[in-house]
Amino acid sequence: MDWNTLYADRMALISDTSIIGLLKLAERPDVISFAGGLPDPKSFPLPRIKEAADWVLDNEGPASLQYGPTAGYTNLREWIAARMETIDKVSMTADHLMITSGGLEAIDLVAKAFINPGDTVIVEAPSYLAALHTFRSYQAELVDVPIDSNGLDVDRLDVCLNDLSRQGIKPKFIYTIATFQNPAGVSLSTERRRRLVEVADKYGVPILEDAPYAELRYEGEPLPSLVSLNPDGVIFVNTFSKIFGPGIRLGWIAAPPDVIAQFCQCKQGTDQCSSTIGQRIVYEYGKRGYIDRQVAESIPIYREKRDRTLAALESAMPPGVEWTHPAGGFYLWVTLPDGVDSVPMLAWGIENEKVAYVAGPPFYMDGRGENQLRLCYSFLEADQIEDGVGRLGRVIGHHI
């Protein structure tokens, strides 16, 4: 069979596997890796998870193994609605919510419902590489707007939307991780949040707010969710990956009920419903207060790692290297002097110093960001961090 003549056009846009090859190298046990964005397994409270799982199998066994509604388990949706009122300061009902198979499936359903080939989507520069992959898989035309230490540059967004509008182009949505951004670790300031929803509303463009890290705040006061500032103009997606565990593959979307109904139509053609047993376990776990407890217990674990990473960078980085100072989340973003290329440096670093990160280019729609890289501090053992950052300092020093 001549398979290569049969693939859809989208495959040419999403088949770059060079990054995956490098990530595989980073998995070698002798490498200290700041690459993969994984939660710390010490944040998984197994006895409490087992308690919830046992309860579900003992009390709801047959129902938990059966198909469930496409929108998700009603009790879980109601529980999320109530919790979003506390955390995200927005009033929701079960009809505003659907359960997805992780945060990225949420993004995929939104993309599927809105994007025709050639449609424009606004993304941050840099942005979450898997979301860029998803938008490309629908053959979106990506347009990016830079971020700085206060998040998305909303003035530049305004100019960008105005330019597009003059060309007769209305983007389908603006994708943003407003809090503890992936990859940069920065957060959008409160003032910019208000401006962002105003600007988006002025042009009639919805915002896709992705909030996977927002609860993992190590200092300071919570910032208002975008959805709380304009519930009718924001599609909010979130995940249980960082507040329960990624292995359960569950997330959710909050949006106006008519919009949720469209996403459910899309999900009818993908996985029909998310794991019934997983949803019931997460509901029992959450209902007992265990998600709040897990978040509270996770924060000091991650804060210590963030602190050690920042201190180690301070002492190990050569002059001319800059990095962000995240107040939460998993990542910080390093900018090297111009002319240093993080891609070949990664291969060199794995080989010579046994240290890994994710190079900058995959976080940009057009592969720029050669002199940047992402460090993830969430997964490493805390006492490996100084050693790892020290190795990275030597790698960078060798390349400057």
Place this chain on the structure above:
Amino acid sequence: MDWNTLYADRMALISDTSIIGLLKLAERPDVISFAGGLPDPKSFPLPRIKEAADWVLDNEGPASLQYGPTAGYTNLREWIAARMETIDKVSMTADHLMITSGGLEAIDLVAKAFINPGDTVIVEAPSYLAALHTFRSYQAELVDVPIDSNGLDVDRLDVCLNDLSRQGIKPKFIYTIATFQNPAGVSLSTERRRRLVEVADKYGVPILEDAPYAELRYEGEPLPSLVSLNPDGVIFVNTFSKIFGPGIRLGWIAAPPDVIAQFCQCKQGTDQCSSTIGQRIVYEYGKRGYIDRQVAESIPIYREKRDRTLAALESAMPPGVEWTHPAGGFYLWVTLPDGVDSVPMLAWGIENEKVAYVAGPPFYMDGRGENQLRLCYSFLEADQIEDGVGRLGRVIGHHI
């Protein structure tokens, strides 16, 4: 926000919710429903499932809650490869296999990798309605080929492919449920299986073989899987929904490794990986021989229901009504005299006799099949079947 102006073109093709409305009516507790294709919860052996789940949480807790490889848990892929050698008579390795979030996600990944808008896909008439929905969501041009009591009419397929070829059209694949078809319950004869792979090969068109019911055989000898007849030209998809439970949302694809790699690229943009904890539970469960045992224990449960349904139809159906005689699976397909319309009859039947089924049209790409309907006998209590079929007989009698 003016959401309705923003949706992608595909949404107009997949937004018909009239069927879902009727299915919701069928869920009323006073209705005897032959509608939803659900397994019998008595087929779920809860103590054995709990044993596997407890083992995973006790022994592999942190790993089971973490992200996993996009292709799936290697142990499970190897276990499936070995089992396919026994069940499907085909030699596979882990590299030929990927785990999906249910059988429909498998179909969705295949569709995503192959279908550009306007591409042709061959389907059976009638076919699985959710797969038709999935193909439509990629804006495929569907072309159908009829089935009869021996499954797909392969001579007609040959003529169809020849016609398309003369128009310069090469379909992306032929979608078939060769064994205990959904909705018709029929199976493709061995002779036609050989012809089907020959014909497909002659035109260079892959076959997408969907085998969710193949193991649930109530009599007779297993038929050769299509993938065993041409491993390089067939993409095989299957699910754990009928041999474990749908609530776990796990299935798999078997195909040449290079093709699997493309599906993995697609999955990187949807849910990234299927449930890690679910995969480990299914692996532990399967490894202990519990899937084989569950299949063996399920068969008599479903056989009895099939037998009672056939006997009840024999005594309750008015003259001029015909139905298929499945040797396995969950469904049989009823053909009414010309002019009887199963769609309004369904609303009437729910209202007046409190009995439900799925009307014929959604199983056809163009909504024909008004005088047909699907009965699912797997989910009802066995002792409701005579009553339910009796009600259906009165409904049909009223409409003839």
